Amino acid sequence: MALNTTIKAEGLNLTFETNDGPVHALKDVNLEINKGDFVSFIGPSGCGKTTFLRCIAGLETPTGGEISVNGMTPDEARMARAYGYVFQAAGLYPWRTIGGNIKLPLEIMGFSKAEQAERVARVLDLVDLAGFEKKFPWQLSGGMQQRASIARALAFDADILLMDEPFGALDEIVRDHLNEQLLQLWARTEKTIGFVTHSIPEAVYLSTKIVVMSPRPGRITDVIESPLPKERPLDIRDTPEFIEIAHRVRDGLRAGHDDV
Amino acid sequence: MKSVLPVLTVIGAILLFWIVSVVPMNMHLTADLAQRQDIAVTPDTPVARQELSGVGLALRNPQLFGMTYTLERPRLPSPHQVVVEMWNTIALQSITSRRSxxxxxxxxxxxxxxxxxxxxxxxxxxxxxxxxxxxxxxxxxxxxxxxxxxxxxxxxxxxxxxxxxxxxxxxxxxxxxxxxxxxxxxxxxxxxxxxxxxxxxxxxxxxxxxxxxxxxxxxxxxxxxxxxxxxxxxxxxxxxxxxxxxxxxxxxxxxxxxxxxxxxxxxxxxxxxxxxxxxxxxxxxxxxxxxxxxxxxxxxxxxxxx
Structure with a gap:
């Protein structure tokens, strides 16, 4: 394994047994993610992008093949609290304040009270929510709630951030804004990010590596290394390079649909 | 506070139903009592009265309506009788009394x-x-x-x-x-x-x-x-x-x-x-x-x- 490989999947298979027979959620998936990569997984529903992310997180157990996270099995990595996970819904506890929600993983992991307070302040600042610590979730907009959930995933300083369609339920304007912020956050924290989406512009705008997937069976059809610079203003989306990559992603998605 | 009016309306309706019901429910008892006090009652024999429903008897004896609300041992007490009884047994008794x-x-x-x-x-x-x-x-x-x-x-x-x-x-x-x-x-x-x-x-x-x-x-x-x-x-x-x-x-x-x-x-x-x-x-x-x-x-x- 190369020194800076963070996540490595080899011949990964996952078959769910259902009443209608086996479903190949993932078939022969090979992928290497390097430290500091921003990797997007894009594809139609049923292509296994979320399942793959859950395999990395140790929330699903593959039925075949190998996968390692930081050189460990996903379960070991989970026990070592190697990653923060952001779900599609913010999933904040309504009975905890924003600060209390961010403290949740810190309490579970046994950080001292002083350390908790310090970290809450730091990550709230990171997601631009300073001053909202004592608010309850229902007092925040959907976009702010999702930012709070990202702060929660950042609080314990895991160097991997796994995000499962975190902005899928938000409107386009809020989404653009959060994408921009996410890139800044990634540049500042140098985390390795796995990001599931079904939006082509979002994937191209955010990623250093775009993994195109297709369904039945869930598999990788293309891996695109983005030539875009790390510094990305929103209007980079109008440049020819951006449009070219978007085209290639679209072609990859279409190729995967041929058999449907 | 918006619920006050609906709640009062329902309570009012129940009270009204109760008050109206007292007359026919107690009419037979009242008629017997009235007869013992030499008040004219139609029909004038208990057997004949048993043939009639409470409502039927009430319609023949409107003069007895008032009495139905004040019987000592009514079949259906009137609301004020219950309130008085509660007042007597809650407020007017020492709380250690067996009547309280x-x-x-x-x-x-x-x-x-x-x-x-x-x-x-x-x-x-x-x-x-x-x-x-x-x-x-x-x-x-x-x-x-x-x-x-x-x-x-x-x-x-x-x-x-x-x-x-x-x-x-x-x-x-x-x-x-x-x-x-x-x-x-x-x-x-x-x-x-x-x-x-x-x-x-x-x-x-x-x-x-x-x-x-x-x-x-x-x-x-x-x-x-x-x-x-x-x-x-x-x-x-x-x-x-x-x-x-x-x-x-x-x-x-x-x-x-x-x-x-x-x-x-x-x-x-x-x-x-x-x-x-x-x-x-x-x-x-x-x-x-x-x-x-x-x-x-x-x-x-x-x-x-x-």
């Missing part, structure tokens, strides 16, 4: 509260067992449901007599019956509440590698609080019913149930009705109390009361 409804209320209430605490505790313990233990999940719930299908009226005397046989008397057997009725809503509500966190919230805790105990204290228990309050409100009124039912068939000498029975057996309907209303007011006060605690708690927890 406060005294009898406390006897029932103390059994209710002890039973409620036992029932709620048992319900929560069973719910936790059902949620965390597969064997209990499969086995406890059917029995809990079966326990509630047995008529409590049949079961209560058996429990009282059997506990009496081993020397346990007074408050505790009644509390057992209260607990028997109140544990069930708590089990049902708490199982639902403890299971209310969705897959995503459980996955989130897995990503933190949280222990089952942390999952319980930090997620499942707080998530179940709104469900618990719904159950407590049902449970406390079931407890009160249980304590009263426990007093009824066993010749208890104190408590709301005893008062209802005394009124019934000695032909003093006012005593029964006053006890009935005092019990209803007690139940309303208990449920109201838990509503307040619920609102206070949920507000403090940041969850708005639904």
């Amino acid at each position: 409804l406060v005294f009898h209320g406390w006897v029932t209430l103390s059994a209710t509260l002890v039973g409620f605490v036992i029932g709620t505790g048992l319900g929560i313990v069973l719910a936790v067992g059902i949620v965390y233990n597969r064997a209990m999940d499969m086995s406890v719930m059917p029995w809990a449901i079966a326990s509630q299908t047995i008529p409590i009226l049949a079961l209560a005397p058996m429990i009282i007599v059997m506990m009496g046989a081993i020397g346990i008397q007074g408050l505790f057997p009644k509390a057992v019956i209260s607990a028997y009725l109140s544990f069930f809503p708590v089990v049902v509500g708490m199982v639902k509440g403890l299971r209310s966190p969705d897959g995503m919230q459980l996955d989130l805790l897995r990503t933190y590698y949280a222990s089952p105990a942390q999952g319980f204290w930090k997620l499942r228990l707080p998530a179940s609080v709104p469900y618990l309050f719904a159950s407590l409100k049902i449970g406390i009124s079931a407890s009160l019913v249980g304590a009263i039912v426990a007093e009824l068939p066993t010749g208890a000498r104190a408590g709301f149930g005893a008062r209802m029975l005394v009124g019934d057996q000695y032909g003093q309907p006012l005593v029964t009705w006053a006890a009935l209303f005092a019990a209803a007011l007690t139940a309303a006060a208990l449920v109201g109390f838990f509503s307040l605690v619920e609102r206070w708690t949920l507000r403090r927890m940041g969850m708005q009361a639904v």
Whole structure:
């Protein structure tokens, strides 16, 4: 394994047994993610992008093949609290304040009270929510709630951030804004990010590596290394390079649909 | 406060129905009494009157309407008679007197509260067992449901007599019956509440590698609080019913149930009705109390009361 490989999947298979027979959620998936990569997984529903992310997180157990996270099995990595996970819904506890929600993983992991307070302040600042610590979730907009959930995933300083369609339920304007912020956050924290989406512009705008997937069976059809610079203003989306990559992603998605 | 008008409307309608019903319900008794006082009644023989319905008799004797509201032992007391009886037995008696409804209320209430605490505790313990233990999940719930299908009226005397046989008397057997009725809503509500966190919230805790105990204290228990309050409100009124039912068939000498029975057996309907209303007011006060605690708690927890 190369020194800076963070996540490595080899011949990964996952078959769910259902009443209608086996479903190949993932078939022969090979992928290497390097430290500091921003990797997007894009594809139609049923292509296994979320399942793959859950395999990395140790929330699903593959039925075949190998996968390692930081050189460990996903379960070991989970026990070592190697990653923060952001779900599609913010999933904040309504009975905890924003600060209390961010403290949740810190309490579970046994950080001292002083350390908790310090970290809450730091990550709230990171997601631009300073001053909202004592608010309850229902007092925040959907976009702010999702930012709070990202702060929660950042609080314990895991160097991997796994995000499962975190902005899928938000409107386009809020989404653009959060994408921009996410890139800044990634540049500042140098985390390795796995990001599931079904939006082509979002994937191209955010990623250093775009993994195109297709369904039945869930598999990788293309891996695109983005030539875009790390510094990305929103209007980079109008440049020819951006449009070219978007085209290639679209072609990859279409190729995967041929058999449907 | 928006609910004041609808509530008053319903109360008004019930009162009106009650007041109107008093006349035909008491008409036969009134006619007999009036005849003894040499007041003209049609028809003038008790046998002929028995042929008529209360309404029919009332229509023939409008002059007796007023009397139907003031009978000493009415079949259906009028509202003001009940209020007067309650005033006499609540406010005008020393609370240590056996004629005081406060005294009898406390006897029932103390059994209710002890039973409620036992029932709620048992319900929560069973719910936790059902949620965390597969064997209990499969086995406890059917029995809990079966326990509630047995008529409590049949079961209560058996429990009282059997506990009496081993020397346990007074408050505790009644509390057992209260607990028997109140544990069930708590089990049902708490199982639902403890299971209310969705897959995503459980996955989130897995990503933190949280222990089952942390999952319980930090997620499942707080998530179940709104469900618990719904159950407590049902449970406390079931407890009160249980304590009263426990007093009824066993010749208890104190408590709301005893008062209802005394009124019934000695032909003093006012005593029964006053006890009935005092019990209803007690139940309303208990449920109201838990509503307040619920609102206070949920507000403090940041969850708005639904």
